[in-house]
Amino acid sequence: MWTRLLCGLLLMGLGVGCSAEPAAEAPCDGPAGTICTWIGTGDAGFDGDGNPLLQSQLYWPIDATIREDGRAWVLDWNNHRVRAVIDGKLQTVIGTDELGDGPPKQEDLKEPGADGTTVNLNHPTQFVPQADGTLMLVAWHNHKLRRYDPATGKVVVACGGAPGFKGDGGSAHDAQVDQPQAMAPDGKGGHYLLDQRNQVVRYIDAQGIISTIAGTPKSDGYAGDGGDPLAAKFSFPKGSNPPPGGWVTVGPDGHVYVSDTLNHRIRRIDLAQKKIETVVGTGTPGYGGDGGQGTAAQVNNPRKIVFGPDGKLYIGDEYNNRIRAWDPATGVVTTVVGTGEKGFSGDGGPAAEAQIYRPAGVAIGADGDLIVIDSYNHRLRRVIGFFGGK
Amino acid sequence: MRKQLLTLALGGVLATGCTDTVDDCADRTSGTICTFMGTGKAGLGHDGDGPLAVQLYMPQDLTFGPDEQPYILDWNNHRVRTVDPDGSVRTVIGTGELGDAPDGVATETRLNHPTHVSFAPDGALILSAWHNSKVARVDLTNGSIKTICGTGGRSYFGDGGPAHDAVLDLPVATVFDSQGRMIIADQGNQRLRRVDHEGNIDTIFGPDKTWLDASQAWVCPDGASPGDMACKVCKAAEASDAACEGQPRMRPVGFAGDGASAPEARMFTYFSQAAAPAGRIAIGPDDTIYLADTGNHRIRKMTKDGTVSTVAGSGPASFDKEYAGGYGGDGGPATAAKLKQPRDVALGADGTLYIADTDNHCIRAVAPDGTIRTAAGVCGSKGDAGDGGPATAALLDRPHGVEIGPGGALYIADTQNHRIRIVHP
Numbered sequence: 108m109w110t111r112l113l114c115g116l117l118l119m120g121l122g123v124g125c126s127a128e129p130a131a132e133a134p135c136d137g138p139a140g141t142i143c144t145w146i147g148t149g150d151a152g153f154d155g156d157g158n159p160l161l162q163s164q165l166y167w168p169i170d171a172t173i174r175e176d177g178r179a180w181v182l183d184w185n186n187h188r189v190r191a192v193i194d195g196k197l198q199t200v201i202g203t204d205e206l207g208d209g210p211p212k213q214e215d216l217k218e219p220g221a222d223g224t225t226v227n228l229n230h231p232t233q234f235v236p237q238a239d240g241t242l243m244l245v246a247w248h249n250h251k252l253r254r255y256d257p258a259t260g261k262v263v264v265a266c267g268g269a270p271g272f273k274g275d276g277g278s279a280h281d282a283q284v285d286q287p288q289a290m291a292p293d294g295k296g297g298h299y300l301l302d303q304r305n306q307v308v309r310y311i312d313a314q315g316i317i318s319t320i321a322g323t324p325k326s327d328g329y330a331g332d333g334g335d336p337l338a339a340k341f342s343f344p345k346g347s348n349p350p351p352g353g354w355v356t357v358g359p360d361g362h363v364y365v366s367d368t369l370n371h372r373i374r375r376i377d378l379a380q381k382k383i384e385t386v387v388g389t390g391t392p393g394y395g396g397d398g399g400q401g402t403a404a405q406v407n408n409p410r411k412i413v414f415g416p417d418g419k420l421y422i423g424d425e426y427n428n429r430i431r432a433w434d435p436a437t438g439v440v441t442t443v444v445g446t447g448e449k450g451f452s453g454d455g456g457p458a459a460e461a462q463i464y465r466p467a468g469v470a471i472g473a474d475g476d477l478i479v480i481d482s483y484n485h486r487l488r489r490v491i492g493f494f495g496g497k
Numbered sequence: 498m499r500k501q502l503l504t505l506a507l508g509g510v511l512a513t514g515c516t517d518t519v520d521d522c523a524d525r526t527s528g529t530i531c532t533f534m535g536t537g538k539a540g541l542g543h544d545g546d547g548p549l550a551v552q553l554y555m556p557q558d559l560t561f562g563p564d565e566q567p568y569i570l571d572w573n574n575h576r577v578r579t580v581d582p583d584g585s586v587r588t589v590i591g592t593g594e595l596g597d598a599p600d601g602v603a604t605e606t607r608l609n610h611p612t613h614v615s616f617a618p619d620g621a622l623i624l625s626a627w628h629n630s631k632v633a634r635v636d637l638t639n640g641s642i643k644t645i646c647g648t649g650g651r652s653y654f655g656d657g658g659p660a661h662d663a664v665l666d667l668p669v670a671t672v673f674d675s676q677g678r679m680i681i682a683d684q685g686n687q688r689l690r691r692v693d694h695e696g697n698i699d700t701i702f703g704p705d706k707t708w709l710d711a712s713q714a715w716v717c718p719d720g721a722s723p724g725d726m727a728c729k730v731c732k733a734a735e736a737s738d739a740a741c742e743g744q745p746r747m748r749p750v751g752f753a754g755d756g757a758s759a760p761e762a763r764m765f766t767y768f769s770q771a772a773a774p775a776g777r778i779a780i781g782p783d784d785t786i787y788l789a790d791t792g793n794h795r796i797r798k799m800t801k802d803g804t805v806s807t808v809a810g811s812g813p814a815s816f817d818k819e820y821a822g823g824y825g826g827d828g829g830p831a832t833a834a835k836l837k838q839p840r841d842v843a844l845g846a847d848g849t850l851y852i853a854d855t856d857n858h859c860i861r862a863v864a865p866d867g868t869i870r871t872a873a874g875v876c877g878s879k880g881d882a883g884d885g886g887p888a889t890a891a892l893l894d895r896p897h898g899v900e901i902g903p904g905g906a907l908y909i910a911d912t913q914n915h916r917i918r919i920v921h922p
Contacts (some may be wrong), residue, residue: 151574152540152552164540166554185573186539204913206555206573206610208771229771230595250770270770346597347649348609348629 135455139492142444142458145478146181146197147486149451153186156198163197165485169351170411171470171478172234172242178257179473180234180242181487184351187228189244189255201244201255201262202228208249209264215253220263223255232351233289238296245287247303247351252279252287266317272305272324279317284309288343289354289411291363299363301355303343308336308355308365308376321365321376321383329370329390336376336383342369354411354468358435359418366412366422373401373409373422373433387422387433387440394427397442401433404440411468411480416494423468423480430469430479444469444479444490451484458490522885525921530873530888533908534569534580535916537881541574544588548917551578551586556910557774558670558841558898559917560614562622562637565903568614569917570910572774575608577624590624590635590642597649598629603642606633612774613670618677625681627774630665632681646681646692653686656706660698665690666768670777670841674784682778682788685768687748689759689778689786689799702759702788702799704749752793752816759803765792765818774897777841779850787850789839794822796831796842796852796863809852809863810836824857824876831869836861840897846905853899853909858892860899860909860920873909873920881914888920 135143144161148154152164166185173179179192180200188202200223207227214221229248234255236242243265244253251267266279267287274282285304292298296313299320307322321336331339343353352368363376364386372388387401388409396404407426414420415432421443422431429445444458445466453461464483472478477493522531533548540552554573561567562579568589569578576591588604596607613625622635624642631647646660647668655663666685673679679692680701688703700706754762766776775791784801787808795810809831812820826834837856844850848865851872859874873888874896883891888907898910905922 150540150542150552152538152542152554154538154540166540205773207773227771248770347651348595348597348607350595350607 135489135491137455137491139475139495140457140459141455141491142461142479143454143489143491145487145489146192147481147484149485151185151485153183153188156190157196160192160195160197165487167482167485168480168487169231169467169482170233170480171487172236173470173472173478174236175473177473182231182234184230184232184482187230189223189228189231189234199224200257200260201226201231201253208246208251215262216264218263219259220254220256220261223260223262226253226262230351232287235290235292235298237292243290243298245290247286247288250284250286252284252290252300266311270304272302272307275309275318277316279311279315282317286349288351289356291356293357293361299355299357301343301353301365303351303353304345304349306341306343306345308341308363320378321363327369329367329372332374332384333382335381336378339374339383341365341367341374343367344369351467352408352410354409356412356414356420358414358420360435364412364420366409368408368410371406371409373406373412373420386435386438387420387431392426394424394429394447396440397431398439400438401440402438404431406431410466413469413471415471415477416475421469421477423466425465425467428463428465430463430466430477443493444477449483451481451486454488458493461488463488524885527921528887528889529885530891530918530920531884533917533919534567534586535911535914537914537916539573539915541593542586544578545585547584548580548586553578553915553917555912555915556898556917557612557912558614558777558910559900559908560616561900561902562614562616563620564637567902567908567917568622570611570613570898572610572612572912575610577611577614589622589637598626598631598633598642598644600633600643601641603635603640606642610774613777615671615673617679618673623671623679625668625670627667627669627684630667632660632665632668632671632679646679646698651685653683653688653706656690656699657697659696660692661696663690663698667772667774669766669774672778672780672786674780675782680778680780680786682766682776684766684774684776685748685772687750687764687766687768689788700760701803702762702786702805703764704760750792750816750818752790752795752812754805755797755807757805759799759805762797762799762805763816764788764790764797765816766790767792775838775840777898779842779844781844781848787842787844789842789852791838791840791855792818794820794836794838796836796839796850807832808850808867809834809861809869810839822856824854827861827870827876828868830867831861831863832867834861834869841899841910843899843901845901845907851899851901851907853896855895855897855912858894858896860888860893860896860907872907873918879913881911881916884918891918893918 146160151166154164169184170182190197210221210225232247233245250270254265270285271283288303300309328340354366392407393405410423420433445463450462467480470478475494477490479488535553542552557570557572559569590603591608609628612627647665652664669684751763822837823835840855841853850863852861857876858879859876860872862872874893880892894913897912900908907920
């Protein structure tokens, strides 16, 4: 009992738990390009909502969504939750203390849906703002898309059911997908969907009709550069219990970009020309080529990709413990965050001199910040004014 | 760094820091409950720390090995951990990353939600790699892991052939009978299967591979109703039927077979992608198998001759998937009592049957004379309280596992409290 008391006394005195890393109380400040921890103690776990961000535990965060108005959500992957950042604290908006697929009586299968905090999840991967103010949850290991309405807190299944590959040509609502990892709006009401275990990119048009636009269903490999995207092959993690992999985003040029994780390439799809090509990566995992052309550079297990307001593509170069950037204007690749050495260090200093650990990627923050999804450090980190600020 | 400083600062005065192993539950009188492992907060913590400093995340169960060490199923950390004789926690199986449980070095394999550990007669650790749909053997002397049953696919296939080539669906637990044969609780398939000495697998509880009965009460996954196109009938041995690839399968769920032989017996343990662990088993010295028939809110048993009966729990005489179970009956016959989604069973040396009465948030005990009582927790009340006091005044939160340890102590996987708790004998 005295140990408990002792810990309690220490808690009161120091504001930290026995196994918690010290929380940086001072707000992070510094010149543009300074990295700081935004959310997370560094210890994997779930210590409840309502704590200050630096005293909140995450567990392998996989993404974050930040709207232009500053509202933000964290995809707290191994805590099986979507958590909103509200007044400097985290609040679960979808997910429960349990693991599963929907609420106990599956009220989210039809309108008006179920309260998000009754909806069990299993490893959600992305939360995508929609034009109507709702957000679409990519419920990866539930093989579903779930629509969340922040005005009501309700969640409704929008796509998927049992895992499978079905439904092209029909309504996405009735289709089957298999561990969808990410989706990207095309700006015309449609979305590209990275359907991981099906090894394809699918498209859900503005009317809700689903089709396959790239890849060979259920067949992985590397094939097709220079040719028809529908004849191409991707290599996303497969098997019965794959780790997350693959990503899709749309460029300012309107092209579809795919993070082809196990091919260690970033590929670009020109739908008008019906052509797919590699823009980053040689196909051999490794680290190299900074300052040179993307097609001569090496990446290692690329994960999330997203374009910044500067027009560059930011790549979560997971096994290189770095964030890379590729400039489509020049074709040149650079490293923007991480020394390459896995670890946690560098808060308060330049981002390129900091250590990160298996980053899933980045998110574009408010006020010109770059948010690093520092997954294996169980933290989200912020590079201040990376894009020049407001 | 601050942690180290703290420990240093405290070291001189107190000899132990916060991360050291200290049993803070001084009262070891019979029936007192304490925390054995976990801080109460969901997390991973740090291997090398003591069991009371390390975090767990939804622990499912634990088993003591021949080495008398506990092996803890740290479910949402996707690993198996133990507490070494020096009091430090160590991961024995799994990196924590998701994967298909590849053979090789046990600490480098990647699991998805393992649920159970047992020990083979030769001392090898047998892992129910639940969501991997595999049963694997771990040689603790050299730290290697090798799949011995299941292809990793999720279906029902392979009876009559080698276990290695068989297909399981969420194997949740294993036990060994007195002849050394391994029995697998094949949760999603609603069956118990057995691997004989030649390494061949067969079904010993539930219908065999020829089963196809559209009139049987059954449930479709993902909200579909019987009769929906999604519930297309596939033959029981559908793993070899290409037309059924990716199709929802009929499962022989039900409640039947009490007083009859095992092929007519039906259980209801959860299935489909979103299933939660259910339906673990225990075995007695007379080879009677005890099954937590979770969805029927009963404990069933199957004697050596294959006769099935209910030993605890009650409910509608015929299968009713809407029946939600309940709480009641302490002090009376266990077969008149109510349970609520029991997930696990364990046998005490005196023949007492302990039940993880999960959704009642308590542990029930059935004495050899058939009378049921509550052994830990307050049935119907969930919470996290009571360490240092009587177990029956403590609160638990959805305990999924129960185990009898060396010396007869009762260990509880207090799942949603992220603790292992101990009731002193």
